[in-house]
Amino acid sequence: MLHLDGITLHFGERPLFDNITTIINPGERIGLVGPNGAGKSTLLKIIAGEQQADSGKVKMSNTATVGYLPQDGVEPDPDLTVLQEVEQAFREILDLREEHHKVQQKLENLEPESEEHTRAIEEFGKVQHQLENSGSYTLQAEIERILMGLGFSEKDFSRSTTEFSGGWLMRIALAKLLLRQPTYLLLDEPTNHLDIESLQWIESFLKNYEGAVIIVSHDRAFLDSVTNRTLALRRGNMDEYAGNYTFYERKAAEEMELLKKQYENQKKELKQTQEFIDRFRYKATKAKQVQSRIKQMEKIEMIEIDDEQAEISFRFPTPQRAGQVVLSLNNIVKKYGDNVVFNGVDYQVERGDKIAVVGPNGAGKSTMIRILAGIEPFNSGSREVGYNVTPGYFAQHQAEELEPANNALDEMKLAGPRESETRLRTILGCFLFVGDDVFKKVKVLSGGEKSRLALAKMLLNPGNFLIFDEPTNHLDMQSKNILRQALQQYEGTLMIVSHDRDFLDPIVNKTLEVQHGRIKTWLGNVTYYLDKKAEEDAQKQVSADSKNRREAQSTNNLSRKEQRRLEAEKRNALSKKIKPLKNRSDEIEKEIEKLEEKKEKIEIVMADPAFYDDAEKVKKTSIEYDNLKSDLADYLHKWEEVAGRIEFIESSWDKKQAAGS
Numbered sequence: 001m002l003h004l005d006g007i008t009l010h011f012g013e014r015p016l017f018d019n020i021t022t023i024i025n026p027g028e029r030i031g032l033v034g035p036n037g038a039g040k041s042t043l044l045k046i047i048a049g050e051q052q053a054d055s056g057k058v059k060m061s062n063t064a065t066v067g068y069l070p071q072d073g074v075e076p077d078p079d080l081t082v083l084q085e086v087e088q089a090f091r092e093i094l095d096l097r098e099e100h101h102k103v104q105q106k107l108e109n110l111e112p113e114s115e116e117h118t119r120a121i122e123e124f125g126k127v128q129h130q131l132e133n134s135g136s137y138t139l140q141a142e143i144e145r146i147l148m149g150l151g152f153s154e155k156d157f158s159r160s161t162t163e164f165s166g167g168w169l170m171r172i173a174l175a176k177l178l179l180r181q182p183t184y185l186l187l188d189e190p191t192n193h194l195d196i197e198s199l200q201w202i203e204s205f206l207k208n209y210e211g212a213v214i215i216v217s218h219d220r221a222f223l224d225s226v227t228n229r230t231l232a233l234r235r236g237n238m239d240e241y242a243g244n245y246t247f248y249e250r251k252a253a254e255e256m257e258l259l260k261k262q263y264e265n266q267k268k269e270l271k272q273t274q275e276f277i278d279r280f281r282y283k284a285t286k287a288k289q290v291q292s293r294i295k296q297m298e299k300i301e302m303i304e305i306d307d308e309q310a311e312i313s314f315r316f317p318t319p320q321r322a323g324q325v326v327l328s329l330n331n332i333v334k335k336y337g338d339n340v341v342f343n344g345v346d347y348q349v350e351r352g353d354k355i356a357v358v359g360p361n362g363a364g365k366s367t368m369i370r371i372l373a374g375i376e377p378f379n380s381g382s383r384e385v386g387y388n389v390t391p392g393y394f395a396q397h398q399a400e401e402l403e404p405a406n407n408a409l410d411e412m413k414l415a416g417p418r419e420s421e422t423r424l425r426t427i428l429g430c431f432l433f434v435g436d437d438v439f440k441k442v443k444v445l446s447g448g449e450k451s452r453l454a455l456a457k458m459l460l461n462p463g464n465f466l467i468f469d470e471p472t473n474h475l476d477m478q479s480k481n482i483l484r485q486a487l488q489q490y491e492g493t494l495m496i497v498s499h500d501r502d503f504l505d506p507i508v509n510k511t512l513e514v515q516h517g518r519i520k521t522w523l524g525n526v527t528y529y530l531d532k533k534a535e536e537d538a539q540k541q542v543s544a545d546s547k548n549r550r551e552a553q554s555t556n557n558l559s560r561k562e563q564r565r566l567e568a569e570k571r572n573a574l575s576k577k578i579k580p581l582k583n584r585s586d587e588i589e590k591e592i593e594k595l596e597e598k599k600e601k602i603e604i605v606m607a608d609p610a611f612y613d614d615a616e617k618v619k620k621t622s623i624e625y626d627n628l629k630s631d632l633a634d635y636l637h638k639w640e641e642v643a644g645r646i647e648f649i650e651s652s653w654d655k656k657q658a659a660g661s
Contacts, residue, residue, distance in 0.1 A: 001025050001606065001622070002064070002184055002212065006056035007046060009039070016042060017053065018236035023612070024184065026603060029206065030214045031223045031245055034233035036448055036476045040216045043233065044068060044186045047214070060184070061626045067182030069174055071189045071447075076161040076172055083157040086143050089176040141644075146175045149201040151194070151361055168193070168361070178205065185213045191222050192473050195361045196499050196526070218476055220245055221502040263303045273297055319464035319492040322351050323387030326465050326493050327372060332381035334367060341367050343517055344381070349465070349493060351386075356504045356526050357497040359514035365497050366469055368514055369393075372495065373467045390463035394471055398458075399450035404443035408433050408453050411442065416460035424460075431456045432479065447474040455483065464492040472500050501526045581646050588639045595632045602628065 002024040009017045016039040024030065032040050045051040047058055048068035060066075076085045103123050110117040147157065150171045161172065170193045177185065185206075191199055203225045206213055214231075217223055223230075223245040230241040230248035241248040273293050280286035326349040334342040341364045349355070349372070357365050370376030371383065373393040385391075395401075402411055412424040428438050431452035445453065451474045458466075466487075472480050480503055487494060487507050495512075498504055504526045511522040511529035522529040602625045605611055612618055 001060070002047070003059040004047070004056070005059055007043070007053045007058070008055045009042065009046070009053045015236040017056075017233075017238075019056070020238045021056075022231065022238065022240060024212050024214070025606065026183075026212055027210070028212045028229055029209075029227045030212070031227035031230045031248070032214055032216045032233070033223075033230060033245065033248065033477075035478070036446065038233040038235075040233060041071065041188050044188055044214065044216060045070075047184070048186055061622055063626045063630055064183040065180070066184045066186065067177040067180055068186040069170075069177055069188060069190055071192070076169060078160065078162045080161055081158050082147065082152065082161060082164075082172060083143065085161050085172055086147065086175050086179065089179045143175075143179060146178050149198070149205065150175055151198045171198075174202075181209075181211060183211045185209065185211055187213065188216045189218070189474075190215065191217055191219045191499065193361075194499055196358050196501070196530070197360050199499050200530075218472070218480065219500055219502065220477070221500070259303065260305065263305050266300070266303050270297065270300070316459070316462050316466075316486055316490045316492070319462065319490075320388055320390070322389045322464045322493065324351050325349075325386045326351055326353070326389050327386055327391075328382075328384040329371065330382045330384065332371065332383070333379045334364075334371065334376075335379050340517065342378075345519060347372075347512075347519060349495065351493055353510055354487075354494045354508045355496070355510045355512050356508040356529075357495060357512045357514060358499075358526060358529065360516075363514045363516045365514045368512075368519070369467050369469055369495060369497055389465050391465045391467060392458060392461060392463035394455065394458050394466075394468045398454040399447070399474075402442045402450060402453060405441065407439045407441050408445070409438040411453060411457060412460065415457040419460060427456050427459050428453075430459075430482065448476055448479065451475055452479055462492075466490070466492060466494050468494075468496045468498070470497055470499075472498055472503050501530075578646050578649050581642055581649075585639060585642045585646065588635055588642065592632065592635050592639065595628055595635065599625070599628050599632065 004020055004022050004024075007017050007020040008015065020043075032043065034040055042051060045068070046053050048066050049058070050068065077088070080088070103120060106120050110120055144154075144157070148154075152171070161169065164172070174187075174190060190202070194202065199222065203222065206215075206226045213226070215223065215227060225244075227244045228242075230243065230245060232239045232241065232248060232252065239252075241251055243251070273296065277290050277293055277297075280290050283290075328349075329345060329347040332342050332345045332347075333340075334345075347368075357369060359365050367376060370393075371378055373391050374383065374385070375393065403414075406414070408428055409421070409424060412419075412428060413421075416424060425438055428434075433440075433449075433453070433456075440449075442450065442453070451471070455471060471483065475483070480500070484503055484507060487496075494507065496504065496508065506525075508525050509523075511524060511526055513520045513522065513529065513533075522532060524532070602621060605621065606625070611621075
């Protein structure tokens with residue numbers, strides 16, 4: 001278990017954390033939430049050991065490990081390929097491989113009868129054994145599985161890390177973390193750089209992850225899908241909720257409603273008491289009662305209500321009415337050198353369409369909407385803008401185009417020179433720039449603040465065909481809600497690239513899937529698209545299986561009796577070869593089963609709050625638990641190695657049979 005014990009941290013005189021204490025148990029999926037500035041990222045850094053608290057401790061067993069994925073700042077080695085960079089997560093295995101190679105070379109140069117050769121043989125056996133137990137033989141397959149789950153193709157494995165954008169570099173860092181399988185996995189906004197397919201994959205991965213996971217995210221659907229406990233930071237304190245984000249939101253609202261009632265009742269009682277004191281303060285006959293009430297008031301613990309963020313909303317101005325066909329692409333060809341992104345694509349946007357654009361990263365989503373927005377040239381074909389159409393475009397890197405030396409209000413004045421300052425400040429207020437915040441320099445704004453400012457600037461020149469490329473990255477829950485409500489009420493035509501299903505579903509009525517050179521429209525929101533896509537993929541698999549069976553039957557020229565005899569011989573030969581390995585695998589599995597039963601029993605004991613009352617028992621049980629986990633990890637590595645050998649023999653046998661047929 002991981003124990004946060006009295007964590008306290010001040011920024012100036014303001015307490016960011018005020019004696020925060022909690023226990024994180026094995027296997028928990030925790031959402032760490034709170035308003036911007038509450039300290040979510042800072043707390044992750046303290047747990048990871050990258051930042052020190054003023055006081056308090058982070059306690060865990062000596063065998064526990066922590067893996068931390070920050071929001072940004074990932075810098076892989078530019079001299080390595082993607083595969084080589086990810087392999088760095090297993091430095092110990094790489095060192096063992098190097099040592100194994102050196103000893104092997106040494107053996108080749110020694111006389112077989114020499115003592116030195118005998119010692120080298122012993123050394124070779126020792127290194128070989130260590131290599132087998134390390135999981136080296138299954139490492140390549142596991143790395144490829146994780147990378148492909150995160151959206152990399154096989155051809156990407158040999159590409160230099162310098163060829164990838166910041167979003168893909170974050171995926172490489174995430175792959176290294178997932179492969180290390182730390183006891184405590186800390187993820188700060190992991191979904192910002194993922195497409196919908198990768199998002200679904202990582203949701204599935206984290207649900208089955210053996211260690212504990214702590215996630216900071218503003219993606220409600222992701223948090224609801226993955227987490228089963230929520231830690232909420234606010235005003236230096238941390239509250240705990242035994243459920244996902246939606247559960248936390250509902251319970252927090254109920255608690256706030258109850259607190260407001262208690263606050264009103266207390267205020268009423270205090271008013272009545274004060275009135276009594278004021279009325280009888282100077283009457284000698286009431287002096288005793290007055291003093292008694294004064295003392296009562298001094299002892300009362302005052303109920304405080306947080307200053308709630310204002311309920312801010314905005315509406316886009318009613319746009320001019322466009323023609324029925326807003327925009328058409330006809331036979332569009334787009335290439336980057338030899339890379340053909342689109343080859344003869346036709347597409348039409350109609351008035352009133354609210355379109356989500358989805359697909360794997362690199363398939364051409366951003367290229368498609370830039371062509372639609374008229375800012376991306378293409379090689380051939382035509383782009384036709386409909387009658388009275390005025391596009392407005394928000395790029396995912398729009399915030400980077402802000403002038404660092406300007407303040408927020410200056411940027412608004414540049415975008416809307418004819419607007420009054422009152423109007424500009426009102427729009428800024430809709431995006432949480434209140435009071436003196438409008439005078440903050442762009443260079444000191446957070447990523448979320450810059451995104452909000454860029455969105456506010458877009459409001460000043462709204463069109464009747466709005467195009468957004470990842471508008472929700474770095475926006476907090478409240479800002480996303482404000483934007484979503486505005487887009488729901490918007491009367492023009494919309495096109496949005498985003499991976500955030502919770503944000504998209506209430507807005508869109510069509511989904512455009514972009515898949516490496518082809519596009520397809522689905523008449524529904526993103527959830528509808530994902531459901532139908534899953535049904536379609538399942539049907540394709542059934543058809544493929546049926547086709548394979550028919551082909552196998554049609555290519556069978558042997559008599560059924562002869563075929564059965566040959567197949568039996570093949571099975572017997574293969575079984576004889578792998579039987580010892582399977583026996584070993586069965587033995588290891590039995591040991592794993594015993595260890596998992598013991599581990600489960602201890603976890604039941606540790607889940608009881610009363611367990612932590614006995615410090616000596618906690619210490620003893622924790623040591624036993626850590627030893628069990630260590631033994632279990634050893635047996636799992638042994639099982640993987642044996643399973644890898646069996647798989648290798650079987651696949652080699654299949655290839656040999658296929659070559660001979």
